[in-house]
Amino acid sequence: TANDSSLPAPLFKVNSANVQYTDEHILSKYSYFNTLVTKQSDGSLIATPTETAYEFKTERTVPRIGVMMVGWGGNNGSTLTASILAHKNKLTWRTKSGVHSPNYFGSVTQSSTVRLGVDTEGADVHVPLSQMLPLVNPTDMVIGGWDISGKNLAESMDRAKVLAYDLQRQVSDEMSKMVPLPSIYYPDFIAANQEDRADNLIPGNNKRAHVEQIRKDIRDFKATNGLDKVIVMWTANTERFAELIDGVNDTAENFLAAVEASHEEVAPSSIFALACIEEGAPFINGSPQNTFVPGLIQLAERHKAFIGGDDFKSGQTKMKSALVDFLVNAGIKPVAITSYNHLGNNDGKNLSSHRQFRSKEISKSTVVDDMVAANHLLYAKDEHPDHTVVIKYVPSVGDSKRALDEYECEIFMGGRQSISMYNICEDSLLASPLIIDLVIMTELMTRLEYKTAEMTKFSTFHSVLSILSYMLKAPMVTPGTPVVNALSRQRTAIENIFRAAVGLSANNEMGLEHKIW
Ligand code: NAD
Numbered sequence: 001t002a003n004d005s006s007l008p009a010p011l012f013k014v015n016s017a018n019v020q021y022t023d024e025h026i027l028s029k030y031s032y033f034n035t036l037v038t039k040q041s042d043g044s045l046i047a048t049p050t051e052t053a054y055e056f057k058t059e060r061t062v063p064r065i066g067v068m069m070v071g072w073g074g075n076n077g078s079t080l081t082a083s084i085l086a087h088k089n090k091l092t093w094r095t096k097s098g099v100h101s102p103n104y105f106g107s108v109t110q111s112s113t114v115r116l117g118v119d120t121e122g123a124d125v126h127v128p129l130s131q132m133l134p135l136v137n138p139t140d141m142v143i144g145g146w147d148i149s150g151k152n153l154a155e156s157m158d159r160a161k162v163l164a165y166d167l168q169r170q171v172s173d174e175m176s177k178m179v180p181l182p183s184i185y186y187p188d189f190i191a192a193n194q195e196d197r198a199d200n201l202i203p204g205n206n207k208r209a210h211v212e213q214i215r216k217d218i219r220d221f222k223a224t225n226g227l228d229k230v231i232v233m234w235t236a237n238t239e240r241f242a243e244l245i246d247g248v249n250d251t252a253e254n255f256l257a258a259v260e261a262s263h264e265e266v267a268p269s270s271i272f273a274l275a276c277i278e279e280g281a282p283f284i285n286g287s288p289q290n291t292f293v294p295g296l297i298q299l300a301e302r303h304k305a306f307i308g309g310d311d312f313k314s315g316q317t318k319m320k321s322a323l324v325d326f327l328v329n330a331g332i333k334p335v336a337i338t339s340y341n342h343l344g345n346n347d348g349k350n351l352s353s354h355r356q357f358r359s360k361e362i363s364k365s366t367v368v369d370d371m372v373a374a375n376h377l378l379y380a381k382d383e384h385p386d387h388t389v390v391i392k393y394v395p396s397v398g399d400s401k402r403a404l405d406e407y408e409c410e411i412f413m414g415g416r417q418s419i420s421m422y423n424i425c426e427d428s429l430l431a432s433p434l435i436i437d438l439v440i441m442t443e444l445m446t447r448l449e450y451k452t453a454e455m456t457k458f459s460t461f462h463s464v465l466s467i468l469s470y471m472l473k474a475p476m477v478t479p480g481t482p483v484v485n486a487l488s489r490q491r492t493a494i495e496n497i498f499r500a501a502v503g504l505s506a507n508n509e510m511g512l513e514h515k516i517w
Contacts, residue, residue: 007023010131011128011131012116012131014503018030019502019503021060023060024060025058025060026056026057026501026502028055028500028501028503029503030053030054030500030503031052031053032052032054033051034052035047035048036048036049054450055450055451056449057448058133058134058444058448058449059447059448062137063136063229063443064225064229065136065140065141065227065228065231066143066221066225066227066229066231067142067435068143068146068221068231068281069143069144069146069232070145070146070232070235070269071235071237072144072145072146072147072153072235073149073151073180074147074235074236074237075160075162075345075399076431076432077147078160078162079157079160079162079432080436081157082157082163082167082171083432084139084143085174086102086170086171087104089170089171091167091170091171093164093166094164100167104138104436106430106434107138107433107436108129108437108470108491109129109130109441110128110129110436110437110440112128113126113127114126114127114129117504122513129498130440132495132499132501132502133444133448133498135440135443135444136440136443136444138436138440142225143178144178144225145180145181146181146182147200148182148197148200148201149198150179150180151180152179153175153176154168154172154178157171158172160399161398162426162429180200182200183202184202184271184272186264188240188264189240189267189268189269190238190240190356191350191351191356193350193352193353194237194350197346207259207266207271208260211271211275212275214271215275215278218230218275218276218279218281229443229446231442232282232283233283233286233435233438234269234272234273234284234286234287235287235312235431236269237346237356238287238288238347238351238360241355242270242290242291242293244290244293245265248263248265248266249265249266249294250293250294251298252299255270255274256295256299259271269291270291270293270296273291273292273296276305276307277299277300277303278303278305282306282308282465283305283308284307284309284438284439284442284465285309285310285311286309286435288363288473288474289359290359291309291310292307292310304460306442306460306463306465307463307465308442308464308465308468308476309474309475310472311474312431312434312472312473313470313473314430314434315423315425315427316339316405317364319423320339320368320405321487321490322488323407323421324337325486328375328378329375332409333379333409333410334368334385335386335409336388336406337385337386337387337407338388338406339364339388339403339404339405340390340391340392341391341392342392342393342397342402343393343394343397343399343401343402344397344399344400345399347427348394349395360389361391362474363473363474364389365387366483368384368485369384369485370482370483370485370486371486399428400424400425401426402422402423402424404420404421404422404423405421406418406419406420407420407421437470437471441494442468446460448501464476466481466484469484469490469493470487
């Protein structure tokens with residue numbers, strides 16, 4: 001057990017009878033205020049304030065963690081690896097615009113702040129989100145993983161054409177020694193145009209044997225690197241959707257039997273997810289396909305294993321989940337959202353195949369649903385804005401993805417407002433920081449427990465980590481609970497859960513102290 005002196009001193013301590021710092025834990029007692037709304041027979045609503053007592057317990061010792069990426073040799077995998085090395089080795093590099101040093105821009109945990117409170121003069125005091133609770137430092141992560149392409153990470157980084165040459169040059173030696181583990185390739189699931197990459201494969205067609213191999217890889221990686229925990233991230237190609245078939249992937253038993261029988265509808269990503277669930281390693285799906293078939297979610301719940309997904313929310317969708325939230329909450333009615341993308345990296349090449357594009361289209365399509373449903377003054381029941389998503393593969397733009405969006409809105413007295421957006425960005429430089437955030441928040445959730453008055457002991461949160469929604473395009477949530485896509489609500493959830501864990505009330509923007517006599 002760690003004693004207090006061996007832990008880094010927190011940036012702040014909470015001064016409250018409801019909060020206790022022990023050598024091992026931060027313990028907080030917290031009142032969760034909500035409002036229960038019931039409908040009367042005459043249609044009127046009754047709103048009843050509720051208060052539920054929770055206790056939270058956060059382990060203070062930050063473990064030594066490993067991140068294993070499926071698709072390690074891809075653009076995201078190689079970019080993230082080089083970036084972490086640049087931090088570890090405190091590198092600087094030159095481009096035509098001058099000397100650069102590593103940063104974690106684009107990571108909400110590493111590069112954003114939260115308002116802790118106000119000082120005695122009434123001025124806001126902000127602290128880094130990363131200092132709200134003890135969190136893993138991304139620079140300390142040990143990185144590894146699998147890829148169906150056997151190129152070493154230096155070759156992969158070169159193939160990705162994302163980072164500046166002067167940086168690549170300096171990390172190349174170290175990365176040339178990093179070689180992805182062989183992976184699972186069921187050609188039917190990714191585009192046929194990926195076939196020439198597939199030269200690093202786990203042999204055979206026995207899907208149970210594949211699960212066991214992945215489990216062994218995770219155990220070996222943990223042992224070799226002396227790690228406390230491993231988190232696995234799917235950042236491999238987008239797969240086609242797996243067909244949902246009763247008797248195959250609908251229940252935990254059926255899914256296990258389907259794996260045993262090497263059923264053709266069990267996707268590589270589902271094999272990885274199963275291996276992680278059985279191995280107790282959290283698994284996050286950064287691509288859009290339906291890896292988590294219902295039977296797998298049941299299995300995760302049964303094992304109390306953490307899962308999260310789907311699809312990194314990096315560019316266009318992130319903008320959409322912020323902009324539509326703003327418009328609808330401003331009382332402006334988007335009637336059409338038309339999104340074009342073109343990109344020239346391997347992701348774009350894979351998505352040029354119809355069935356893989358279809359996965360992406362589905363993942364991008366539901367993002368405004370909750371915001372639209374929340375405003376019945378603008379939208380009738382079941383009314384939706386027109387929403388179209390087009391993705392084209394244009395090799396010469398490489399990783400520098402272009403997203404063109406038009407938001408057509410209805411405004412006051414029958415008027416129209418058309419907003420056009422043109423977003424150009426290196427895709428992998430937006431996605432890599434999200435991987436960092438997903439890992440860091442997932443790791444925290446393995447150390448954060450809660451208890452209600454009815455419970456005799458502390459428990460971890462539900463297997464499906466909906467707290468990760470901010471980083472994900474089609475957030476998975478606990479079965480039967482609502483999906484929140486609105487970006488500001490997703491961020492508020494992170495901030496307030498972090499606050500609750502240290503016994504601080506939810507942040508509100510009332511600013512009463514500035515508004516009264
Ligand atoms: P990429 O094509 O450069 O990398 C994917 C890697 O996965 C390749 O190296 C490929 O060889 C490997 N691979 C394919 N199938 C595999 C398997 N079964 N096992 C192991 N490795 C396998 O793509 P990328 O740009 O790094 O993006 C990765 C994924 O993240 C894509 O599915 C993409 O749709 C998704 N995504 C990316 C972004 C973004 O980059 N901004 C945003 C959202 C989602």
